[in-house]
Amino acid sequence: MKAIFSIILLLGFVSTYAQDPNYPPAPPALVNIVAAEYWIDTDPGIGNATAISVTAATDISNAVAALNTTGLSNGIHRYGLRTKGIDGKWSLTNINEFLVDHNPGYATPPSAITNIVAAEYFIDTDPGMGNGTSIAITPGQNIPNIYFSANTTGLSNSTHYLVIRSKNSNGVWSLSNVVPFLVSADFSYPDAPAAPGNITYAEYFFDTDPGFGNGTIIPITPGVDLANVSFAANTSALSDGVHTLFIRSLDDWSLTNFVSFTKGSVTAIRLLNFNAVANGNKVFLNWQTGTEEITDKMVLQRSKDGIHFTDIAFMNAKGTPSSYNYTNEHPFNGRNYYRLKMTDVNNENTYSRIESVYITGNDGFKVTAFPNPVTDKLQISTSTAIAPSAYITICNMEGKEMLRQSLTTTSQVINMATLSNGVYLLRVTNGQQQQTIKIVKQ
Numbered sequence: 326m327k328a329i330f331s332i333i334l335l336l337g338f339v340s341t342y343a344q345d346p347n348y349p350p351a352p353p354a355l356v357n358i359v360a361a362e363y364w365i366d367t368d369p370g371i372g373n374a375t376a377i378s379v380t381a382a383t384d385i386s387n388a389v390a391a392l393n394t395t396g397l398s399n400g401i402h403r404y405g406l407r408t409k410g411i412d413g414k415w416s417l418t419n420i421n422e423f424l425v426d427h428n429p430g431y432a433t434p435p436s437a438i439t440n441i442v443a444a445e446y447f448i449d450t451d452p453g454m455g456n457g458t459s460i461a462i463t464p465g466q467n468i469p470n471i472y473f474s475a476n477t478t479g480l481s482n483s484t485h486y487l488v489i490r491s492k493n494s495n496g497v498w499s500l501s502n503v504v505p506f507l508v509s510a511d512f513s514y515p516d517a518p519a520a521p522g523n524i525t526y527a528e529y530f531f532d533t534d535p536g537f538g539n540g541t542i543i544p545i546t547p548g549v550d551l552a553n554v555s556f557a558a559n560t561s562a563l564s565d566g567v568h569t570l571f572i573r574s575l576d577d578w579s580l581t582n583f584v585s586f587t588k589g590s591v592t593a594i595r596l597l598n599f600n601a602v603a604n605g606n607k608v609f610l611n612w613q614t615g616t617e618e619i620t621d622k623m624v625l626q627r628s629k630d631g632i633h634f635t636d637i638a639f640m641n642a643k644g645t646p647s648s649y650n651y652t653n654e655h656p657f658n659g660r661n662y663y664r665l666k667m668t669d670v671n672n673e674n675t676y677s678r679i680e681s682v683y684i685t686g687n688d689g690f691k692v693t694a695f696p697n698p699v700t701d702k703l704q705i706s707t708s709t710a711i712a713p714s715a716y717i718t719i720c721n722m723e724g725k726e727m728l729r730q731s732l733t734t735t736s737q738v739i740n741m742a743t744l745s746n747g748v749y750l751l752r753v754t755n756g757q758q759q760q761t762i763k764i765v766k767q
Contacts, residue, residue: 355383360409363392366402371415374405381411397425440464441499443492446475449485454498460489480508482708482735507693509706509736523547526575529558531568532632537578540571563588567664567676569632583631585664585679597646600724601663601680602752602761608653608682609750609761610663611724617642621670625651628662631679636666648723656684660757683759690758694751698765701742705753707735712756719764720750741766 359381362374377390385408392404402425407418442464445457460473468491475487485508490501525547528540543556551574558570565588573581595615602609610625620642626634638651653661661684665677691708705717715732717739727744732753744766752761 356410356412357381357383358385358408359411361385361388361390361407363390363404363406365392365394365397365404368405368418371407372409374407377406379408394425399425399427401425438466439493439495440466441468441491442494444468444471444489445491446473446487446489448475448477448480448487451488451501454490455492457488457490462491464494477508482508484508507706509693509708521549522576523549524551524574524576524579527551527554527572528574529556529570529572531558531560531563531570534571534581534632537573538575540573543572545574560588567674569679583679585676587675596665596667596677598724599665599677599680600720601661601682602720602750603656603682603684603759604652604750604761604763606656606684608656608661608663608684609650610653610680611648611650611722612665612677613648613723614642614646616646617644617667620644621668621672623649624666624668626664626666627653627656628664628679629657629660631660631662631681634662634664642667656682658684683757690755690760692751692753692760692762694762694764697762698767699741700767701740703739703741703751703764705732705737705739705751707732707753707755709735709755709758711735712758715753715755718752718754719744720752722748722750 358379361377361379362372363377364374368374375393377388379385379388394402401422403420403422405418405420408416410416441462444460444462445455446460447457451457458476460471462468462471477485484505487504487506488501489504491499493499524545526538527543527545528538529543530540541559543554545551545554560568567585567587569583569585571581571583573579595617597613597615599612600610614620622642623640624636625638625640627637628634637653640649640651653663661682662679663682664679667675667677669675693706693708695704697703711732711734717728717730717732717737718726719728719739719741720726727749728739728741730739732755741764746767747765749764749766750761751764752759
C-alpha cells in the first residue's frame with residue numbers, strides 16, 4: 326500500500342505547469358510631428374531656436390531645410406535639430422558638426438607701378454627715413470646699375486654696414502638693403518727706433534732658467550749682428566733623454582731662443598714633420614712618420630713654459646708610415662708649446678722638436694681673407710699694425726709648407742694661382758700674434 330501512494334503523489338507533481346506572465350499594454354498610436362527647430366553653436370532653449378517649416382506627419386524623413394550660416398567665422402561649428410509632436414512633447418536634440426570655409430573678400434588690385442624718385446644711404450646707424458645721404462638717380466620704375474661713392478671718412482678699422490633704400494612718387498620708402506664691408510686703412514707707423522747698440526754678452530743654459538746673467542757664458546765679439554756664432558755646449562752632466570738648450574744675448578736682453586735635443590739612444594722611428602697651427606681659439610696639430618715598425622705608442626704633450634710638459638693625448642702607432650691629426654680644443658691664452666713623445670716596443674722614448682703657437686685671446690688681432698673659396702688672388706687684411714718680422718705661410722692639410730712671404734701692410738694680396746685645387750691652412754704671424762684660416766682653392 327505504501328508503494329502505490331508514493332506513485333500517485335509523484336504523478337500529481339509532474340502534472341503541474343508554469344503560468345504565462347502579464348504583457349504590458351500596446352503603445353499608443355504614433356502622433357503627428359507638427360514643428361521643428363534648429364540652433365547653431367549655442368542652444369537657446371526648447372522652443373526658442375530657429376523654426377523649420379514642416380508638413381505635419383508621423384514621419385518627416387527626407388525633409389530639406391536651409392540653415393543660415395551668415396556671420397559665422399571660418400572653422401568648425403555645430404548645429405542642433407529637434408521636433409515637436411502634436412501632443413506638445415519635444416524629441417531629443419540631434420547634434421552634428423560642420424565646417425565653414427568661405428573665400429574672403431579679395432583686396433583691390435594694386436595700382437600701376439610708380440617711379441622711383443629718390444634714394445639714400447647711411448652707414449651703421451639709421452638716421453630715419455629721408456635723413457640719410459642722398460644718392461643721385463634718374464627717376465624710373467627700375468634703376469639698376471646705379472653707381473655712387475659712399476663716404477667712409479672717420480670710420481674705424483673693422484666691419485661696418487652700408488644701408489640703401491629708395492622712395493617712389495607716392496612718398497613710400499622701400500625696404501632697406503644692408504651690405505657689410507670692411508674698413509682696413511693703413512695705420513700711422515711709429516717713429517723709427519734708435520740705432521741698435523752692440524750685443525756685448527751671450528749665455529746658454531739647459532732645461533732650467535738660472536736667471537738673467539747666470540747662464541754659461543758664450544764667447545763673442547761685441548757687435549750689432551752676431552750671426553753664425555759657434556760654441557760648444559757642455560752636455561756631460563745631462564742624463565740620457567730629451568733636453569732643451571736655451572740661448573740669449575744682452576744689449577737689452579733678447580728673447581730666449583731654445584731648441585730641443587735628445588742625449589743617448591734613439592728609437593727606431595723616423596718623424597718626417599711635426600706642425601702646430603692656431604685655428605681661431607684652437608690649435609691644430611699634425612705629424613707624419615717615415616718609419617714606425619717597432620713604435621708602440623705616441624703621446625702628445627703640451628707646456629706653458631717650454632720646459633715642463635704634460636700629456637694631453639695618447640695614440641697607438643699604426644706600424645707603417647702614417648699621418649696623424651689632433652685638435653687642442655682648449656689651449657692656454659698666450660704661448661703654447663707642443664712636442665711628441667714616441668715610445669718603442671723596448672719602452673725607449675724619443676721626442677720631436679718643440680712647436681710653439683700663440684693664442685691671441687682678446688688682444689684684438691684679427692685676420693680677414695677673401696674671396697674664400699679663391700681661384701687666384703687672395704686678399705689678406707689685418708686689424709692691427711704690422712710687425713717688422715711679420716710673415717704669411719700657406720700649408721696643405723698634411724702640414725707641408727706650400728708658400729711663404731713677408732707681410733708688409735695691413736692689406737696684402739697673395740697669388741695662389743700656382744697651387745692645386747684643395748684645402749689649405751693660411752697662417753699669419755705678426756710678432757707674438759698669430760691666426761690661422763682655412764682656405765679653399767678652386
